[in-house]
Amino acid sequence: MKSQLKQITRSSKFMTGFILIFVIVAFILIYPLFNPGNPLEMIGLGTFFRPGTYVSVYDSLNVQRTYTLRLPEAAANRIDGKLSYDDRESMRDWLIRYGEQEGVAGLTYEEIDTYDVHALLALWWEHYTTDVFIEGMITADRRLVARIDSRVERIFEDSDIILMMYNYETGEYEEFGVVTATDYVNIREVANTIWLPLGTDNFGRDVLKQLVSATGASLIMGLIAGVIATIIGLTFGLLSGYLGGIVDDILMFIFNLFTVIPGFILLVLISFAIGQEQRGMLTVAIVIGVTSWVWTARSVRSQVMSLRNRDHVNLSKLSGHSLPKILVRDVAPYIASYVVMAFILQVSTAILAEAALSMIGLGPMTTEQATLGLMMNWAMNFGAHLIGAWWAYIPVVLVIATVSFALNLMNTGLDQIFNPQLREG
Amino acid sequence: MSEKRQLCLSGKGVTKVFGHGRKKTVAVNNVDFEFYSGDLISIVGESGSGKTTLIKMLLGLTSVTDGEIFFMGKKRDIRSRKNKKEYWNGIQAIFQDPYSSYNIFSKIDTVLLDCINMRGGRRFPIKKKIEMMREACSFVNLKFDEMTNKYPFELSGGQMQRLMIARIFLLRPKILLADEPTSMIDACSRATILDYLLKLRDEIGMTIIFITHDMGLAYYVSDSVYIMERGKFVEYGSANEIILNPKADYTKQLLDDIPKINNPWEFSRNRRPAETGAS
Ligand SMILES: Nc1ncnc2c1ncn2[C@@H]1O[C@H](COP(=O)(O)OP(=O)(O)O)[C@@H](O)[C@H]1O
Ligand SMILES: [Mg+2]
Numbered sequence: 001m002k003s004q005l006k007q008i009t010r011s012s013k014f015m016t017g018f019i020l021i022f023v024i025v026a027f028i029l030i031y032p033l034f035n036p037g038n039p040l041e042m043i044g045l046g047t048f049f050r051p052g053t054y055v056s057v058y059d060s061l062n063v064q065r066t067y068t069l070r071l072p073e074a075a076a077n078r079i080d081g082k083l084s085y086d087d088r089e090s091m092r093d094w095l096i097r098y099g100e101q102e103g104v105a106g107l108t109y110e111e112i113d114t115y116d117v118h119a120l121l122a123l124w125w126e127h128y129t130t131d132v133f134i135e136g137m138i139t140a141d142r143r144l145v146a147r148i149d150s151r152v153e154r155i156f157e158d159s160d161i162i163l164m165m166y167n168y169e170t171g172e173y174e175e176f177g178v179v180t181a182t183d184y185v186n187i188r189e190v191a192n193t194i195w196l197p198l199g200t201d202n203f204g205r206d207v208l209k210q211l212v213s214a215t216g217a218s219l220i221m222g223l224i225a226g227v228i229a230t231i232i233g234l235t236f237g238l239l240s241g242y243l244g245g246i247v248d249d250i251l252m253f254i255f256n257l258f259t260v261i262p263g264f265i266l267l268v269l270i271s272f273a274i275g276q277e278q279r280g281m282l283t284v285a286i287v288i289g290v291t292s293w294v295w296t297a298r299s300v301r302s303q304v305m306s307l308r309n310r311d312h313v314n315l316s317k318l319s320g321h322s323l324p325k326i327l328v329r330d331v332a333p334y335i336a337s338y339v340v341m342a343f344i345l346q347v348s349t350a351i352l353a354e355a356a357l358s359m360i361g362l363g364p365m366t367t368e369q370a371t372l373g374l375m376m377n378w379a380m381n382f383g384a385h386l387i388g389a390w391w392a393y394i395p396v397v398l399v400i401a402t403v404s405f406a407l408n409l410m411n412t413g414l415d416q417i418f419n420p421q422l423r424e425g
Numbered sequence: 426m427s428e429k430r431q432l433c434l435s436g437k438g439v440t441k442v443f444g445h446g447r448k449k450t451v452a453v454n455n456v457d458f459e460f461y462s463g464d465l466i467s468i469v470g471e472s473g474s475g476k477t478t479l480i481k482m483l484l485g486l487t488s489v490t491d492g493e494i495f496f497m498g499k500k501r502d503i504r505s506r507k508n509k510k511e512y513w514n515g516i517q518a519i520f521q522d523p524y525s526s527y528n529i530f531s532k533i534d535t536v537l538l539d540c541i542n543m544r545g546g547r548r549f550p551i552k553k554k555i556e557m558m559r560e561a562c563s564f565v566n567l568k569f570d571e572m573t574n575k576y577p578f579e580l581s582g583g584q585m586q587r588l589m590i591a592r593i594f595l596l597r598p599k600i601l602l603a604d605e606p607t608s609m610i611d612a613c614s615r616a617t618i619l620d621y622l623l624k625l626r627d628e629i630g631m632t633i634i635f636i637t638h639d640m641g642l643a644y645y646v647s648d649s650v651y652i653m654e655r656g657k658f659v660e661y662g663s664a665n666e667i668i669l670n671p672k673a674d675y676t677k678q679l680l681d682d683i684p685k686i687n688n689p690w691e692f693s694r695n696r697r698p699a700e701t702g703a704s
Contacts, residue, residue, distance in 0.1 A: 311520040312528045314486050318517060319539040320510045333530035 004337075007417045014413025020406035024399075028216040031209075039213035040370060043194070044204025047382065048389035051199040056192035061163060061177070063185040070182055078181075079117050082155055087148050088114040091124055094145050097134050098127055124152060199391040201375070202382035207391055214370040215399050218351050221285040221364075221371065225350035228289025230296055230343045237300025238327050242308050248301075255301075258294040266291045267353060271362040281364040281371065288353045289346075296342045303335045337418045341411050348407035355400055372400050431498075433600055433632050434460040434483065434516075438492035441478050441656075452478040454656035455492070462599075465626065465633045467643035467664075469679065470653030476636045477521065479653075480602045483634070484518055485509060497599075514543070517598035521605040521636075523585035527577030533588065534573050537561060540595035561591040564628075565621050583614030590621045597629045604636045619646065641683045644668045652676050 008014055092112045099107025104127065113119060128149055134142075160180045164173040187193060198207035240251035258266075270287050271279065307313065308331070316330045351372070357363045358373025359380065366374075379385070379393035441453040452475040460466050470476050481487040483494065485503045494501045496512065503509045520526045527536065537558045541547075546554065555569075562569035565587040577585060586606055593601055603622065607615040623646065626633055637643050643650050644664050651661040652673060659673040671677045 311522060311526040314481075314484075314518075314520065315526055315536075316528070316539075317486060318484065318513050320513055320543050321539070322506075329531065330528050333528070 011413040011417055013409050017406040017409030028212055031212045035209055039209045040205055042204045043206055044200045046204055047202045048387055048392060049200040051197055051391050054194045054196060055187060055190050059191040060185050063189045067184045068182050069184045079155055088120060090144055090148060091120060095123055095127060101134055198395055201392045202378055210370045211395055214372050214375050217369050218354060218372040221281055221354050222347040222351040224285040225289035226343050226347035228286060229293040229346045233293035233296025234300055234339055237297040238304055241301035241304025242327060255294055255298055263291050267357060268362060271357060276365050279365045281366060284364045288350045292349060300335060303338055304331055307331050307334055341414045344407050344411045348404045351403060372396055430461045432459055433462040433497055435495045436492060439489060440491035441482055442490045451656055456658050460634060462632050464648040465635060465646055466649050467635045467637060467647035468651045468653055469637055469640055469643045471638050474653045475656040476653055477604055480604050480636060483602060485512060515599040517593055517596050518602040519589045519606045522609050523582050529578055533575050533577060536592060537595060540592050561594045564594050565591045582610040586610055586618050590625055594625055598631060600632045602634045640679045
């Protein structure tokens with residue numbers, strides 16, 4: 001026993017998996033201490049804010065001290081900020097069409113670099129005019145180009161912005177400050193800033209905070225489903241393997257039935273039958289557990305079949321022990337390591353099953369708690385992948401992959417300890 | 426041999442078939458036998474001849490495909506759990522492989538405690554239980570105080586088998602089935618195990634059915650010998666009859682396999698570890 005524990009701690013595979021899970025669990029427990037509050041709180045009025053640090057504009061205007069900085073990159077950054085990549089594409093598009101129509105050389109696709117904003121602007125100011133009617137352009141495009149042009153005109157205007165405030169006593173606007181293009185404030189002095197490392201989702205909720213709480217919820221669901229599957233599988237496996245005969249025949253028939261019907265289809269049908277309202281997190285976990293025990297039962301059965309003819313079991317019978325006592329005392333300990341391994345795999349498959357179920361809209365119906373699957377479902381329903389809001393689903397996918405990878409690694413590590421033939425070198 | 430001898434275990438047409446169809450194995454094929462109280466009966470046969478299967482049937486650990494087994498002259502009925510427990514009070518076994526006879530997860534004391542409980546000592550004060558276990562251990566020359574809190578795998582094969590004898594000492598059955606108890610342990614311990622078995626037999630006066638593949642050993646210890654070949658008893662009789670006057674070819678073949686040094690039978694017969702004087 002002790003030596004096996006030692007071997008477990010020496011198994012690099014097991015330990016890698018274990019440490020991964022440990023880090024994830026530690027993060028789930030510690031993160032809320034630094035960032036308390038409801039993970040599903042909508043902090044943004046809008047969808048899919050990019051990852052980054054957000055600063056309250058109002059507060060930054062009200063900061064006591066401002067600094068005048070003349071940064072060499074500032075102008076370039078401003079141009080980048082004001083002229084989106086789509087705008088630049090439209091500009092290039094117009095320039096190419098113009099070049100084709102008027103026979104101007106140097107305006108082909110290859111020669112216009114949309115990343116070189118200065119060169120693009122130079123070409124634009126040289127050629128753009130509303131006087132020429134370009135054929136084949138729809139009105140909407142024409143208006144868009146005109147709008148871009150007016151924006152480009154004002155790009156280098158760095159006249160000051162005058163801040164006014166409504167005075168309730170006089171009923172007039174009064175000037176209270178001037179902001180110039182070279183004014184800066186220290187981000188620490190701005191009262192309201194928020195760091196959104198993974199941006200927000202479709203409802204304007206902090207994705208990282210939600211992800212941490214969802215990972216915890218999914219792990220708990222996985223554990224519940226794993227425990228249920230293992231208990232059912234262990235009981236049936238023990239009974240059918242040990243008793244044999246007609247009990248085994250009946251149970252084997254049930255096992256075969258469950259094996260032939262793919263577990264996932266069963267899962268979908270049951271989840272669907274339960275209905276929207278009843279489908280809480282616990283219910284879904286139970287349904288997953290109830291549909292995935294067959295695999296454990298089968299392997300426990302074959303282990304027990306080889307154990308039941310061992311002499312220590314015979315001797316226990318000769319000592320007059322009852323069936324439950326023999327199963328618990330003389331059979332169960334021998335398959336314990338195996339059951340632990342099966343349990344770890346069950347947790348892993350249950351987490352994946354929850355994700356898959358939620359993806360197709362049959363996951364837990366809850367507005368209080370996110371799960372990994374629900375996050376994927378929301379991201380998909382609100383078209384995160386179409387908008388390019390990768391932060392709403394890539395991190396979720398990575399977490400699912402990491403958790404399942406870590407659990408499988410632990411399982412392989414244990415397998416190598418308990419089945420020395422599998423050990424390498 | 427006197428006429429008053431009492432039948433303790435007998436069988437008629439006992440058969441065991443494993444599997445069916447093409448995978449069918451007839452492990453024990455229609456055997457008849459009569460074992461008398463107080464005897465030491467040897468069943469000799471090479472491995473795979475069905476000896477273990479036969480004693481598993483005698484013990485009621487596997488079902489009998491065909492035939493009847495009689496216990497103490499009456500047809501055996503062990504269908505209910507109560508009857509089974511009763512039956513196992515009278516018939517016990519020592520198995521071939523000491524290493525697989527123990528649950529490696531329970532300490533050694535539990536094996537002996539189970540025996541005391543089975544013999545109705547569940548309510549005994551703990552002191553008395555320990556005293557009984559100590560006595561059983563010292564019977565097989567094991568130190569009980571060194572045994573407690575040990576796991577089976579911390580013992581040697583010989584010690585394990587001796588502990589099995591201590592177990593029988595506590596259980597005091599009428600019949601003991603010993604399935605090649607010495608075949609898996611080293612030659613030095615072998616003789617001691619046999620000694621203890623015979624000593625135990627004298628102590629509690631039980632019938633021993635001794636399974637072995639060693640003809641010589643059977644000859645030294647037994648009153649009667651059954652020769653088993655491929656699931657059938659090909660010959661049986663008293664030890665002397667069989668050894669000195671074998672009829673079946675198989676028996677002759679078994680006898681030829683024993684290394685002998687100038688007529689050792691007469692010589693060894695006088696040196697048997699214990700005389701069989703129970704009948
Ligand atoms: N549980 C079983 N299932 C199928 N065949 C068995 C089983 N147990 C024993 N046998 C077969 O029965 C025959 C007799 O085995 P066994 O009684 O163990 O022989 P022995 O103890 O004399 O060496 C062997 O051919 C063996 O393969
Ligand atoms: Mg055998």
